[in-house]
Amino acid sequence: MSRSLSIIWLFGLISGFNIMITGNTLNYWLAKENIALQTIGLLSLITLPYSINFLFAPIFDSLRIKYLDKIFGHRLSWICLTSIALVFFVYILSFLNPFDNLLLFASISLIISFFSSMQDTILSAFRTEIVNKESLGFASGIYIFGYRFGMLIANSGAIYLSIYLTFNEIYKIFAILIFVYLILLIVGVKYFNSFNVIEEKTYSSHTSSSHLHLSLYHSNTSLCHSRTSLCHSRGGGNPVNNINFIKRYYNHLGKSLSSYILKIFLDSRLRGNDIGKSENDLSLLSFIVLILIFLILYRLPDNFINVMINPFLLHLNYDAFEIASVGKFWGVMGAIVGGLIGGFIMKKKNILDSILLFGIIHALAHILFIILKIYGKNSTLLFITIGAESITGGMTMTAYIAFISSLCQGKFRATQYSFFSSMMGISRSIFPIISGYIVVNFGWQNFFLFTTIITIPSLLVLLKIKNKLQQ
Known part of the structure; x- marks a missing residue:
């Protein structure tokens, strides 16, 4: 049970970390670059995918990724795919400057927000499959704790780092951390928990x-x-x-x-x-x-x-x-x-x-x-x-x-x-x-x-x- 809760905490950390990448941390970067206040307000639309992710949930819930599914299972294969996409686009964003090319910057940020919101949906579904009904309340508390911790790393931690580093360098670190989180998640799920049994039970019927x-x-x-x-x-x-x-x-x-x-x-x-x-x-x-x-x-x-x-x-x-x-x-x-x-x-x-x-x-x-x-x-x-x-x-x-x-x-x-x-x-x-x-x-x-x-x-x-x- 303690191992499962560790994975739940990691789920929360990843979700909280990801939402800040295109949320308040990106907002601070824009403000620091002296982007016009009207534009900063308008770019709140970047977070829109989090508001409509239920529209796309059935796709991730029912479709399988042909090759990754055999290796990692249904949920984890989608997490791998969205994580790789996040690493790629966050790394691209780390080379951009909002002041020089705002349209491209906003477009890449919107794509990141989309994959981030999709991963949040997948993690939520995965979480429900690995937690017993009796432990749901306590597990939710662990998840929220991890979520807040992830927010602190990507927001408060990033702003503090901006004293010494540029935001381009910070977002390169973000890309690395997303990959590290993915490795930790794969190791945790595949080697410290018997979640494969759950996957088999879940998909044994049509x-x-x-x-x-x-x-x-x-x-x-x-x-x-x-x-x-x-x-x-x-x-x-x-x-x-x-x-x-x-x-x-x-x-x-x-x-x-x-x-x-x-x-x-x-x-x-x-x-x-x-x-x-x-x-x-x-x-x-x-x-x-x-x-x-x-x-x-x-x-x-x-x-x-x-x-x-x-x-x-x-x-x-x-x-x-x-x-x-x-x-x-x-x-x-x-x-x-x-x-x-x-x-x-x-x-x-x-x-x-x-x-x-x-x-x-x-x-x-x-x-x-x-x-x-x-x-x-x-x-x-x-x-x-x-x-x-x-x-x-x-x-x-x-x-x-x-x-x-x-x-x-x-x-x-x-x-x-x-x-x-x-x-x-x-x-x-x-x-x-x-x-x-x-x-x-x-x-x-x-x-x-x-x-x-x-x-x-x-x-x-x-x-x-x-x-x-x-x-």
Whole structure:
């Protein structure tokens, strides 16, 4: 069991490391090169593949790589292929300069983001196959720990290294590390665990399924009980079955939005009541749309700030060491603490009340950035600001994920969760593209005031949702 957990930790490390390559670390590189703020905001679209990776999941889940599959097995062969692609494109990126050829730089970064998001999907599926159902909760904690550690290496560690190295050199190191992680993973999976048995069992029939329990949360209301399973039907080793499965999957996704949403939610239950019984289809659809609007709006302030935080700190003349240690490392620690605090509070309060409370507190924390801008560079104030922002942010994220999970009920849980998660991705990848324009045209103080104010619509929508649930 301990060996399996070591592999799970490595899964988390790889996923956390990869997401930073085209995430906050790339954002810092762009800011350091004095790329225009409008462009930095626009390039948040690079992370879009993480928002739509569920569209491509069936391909990796059902198709086998002819030669690698015989050597490494189904999952590991896809991990090998995506890792090699990542090594290749990250190495190419290490020779580019965003200031000289921004279009090529952005294109390669988007390709890296695509392969990184695909590998994240594959690792998640692999993880569900090697962890016993009874150990899922503890294994998830190990995975998150590895994920945060990987983020620290690729973000805080990279920014610290930028004191001594160029980002071109750092990204060459990234390419090497991705290859090292692949070797460690192959050794761990093939020689320290008997995962081949699992692969044989998994593919012994033409159709099988894997289950991903995304979260398990208990509180004092029925909304606080969440458990999500993700089931992938495979076509086994038969190419015709594989192709037919993929066609059926995309035909399902190709339906109109209204019928799609109604189909997956007519089977849902909130607070133990079947909404489909008491409301007509139009009313149900409007309620679901209300939820989707909330999911997009609630995390919007954070997503705006995350895109502009590096340019802001550099604007205040904080150096790489201060940004790496306080802005990044302390920020991650604060988010972990905030998650624990949020979980403790949610044992006493229901999810909707917690979301409302945490949202208000987190919005007030944004004001500290305005104070920081007024006072200028101040290490103590930076520590307080990042601490308050990350701790309250961790609290809101805990409640947010619990809310999403609580909405997923019935036999379409997986589809519901994927759909909800894509809304979160839209909020992270698409809307922040205007963040740079806001800063340039209205200034930093008004930008952070804006991020505080746009919290209000999401909370008003939340109150509307709460009233509907209480009717």
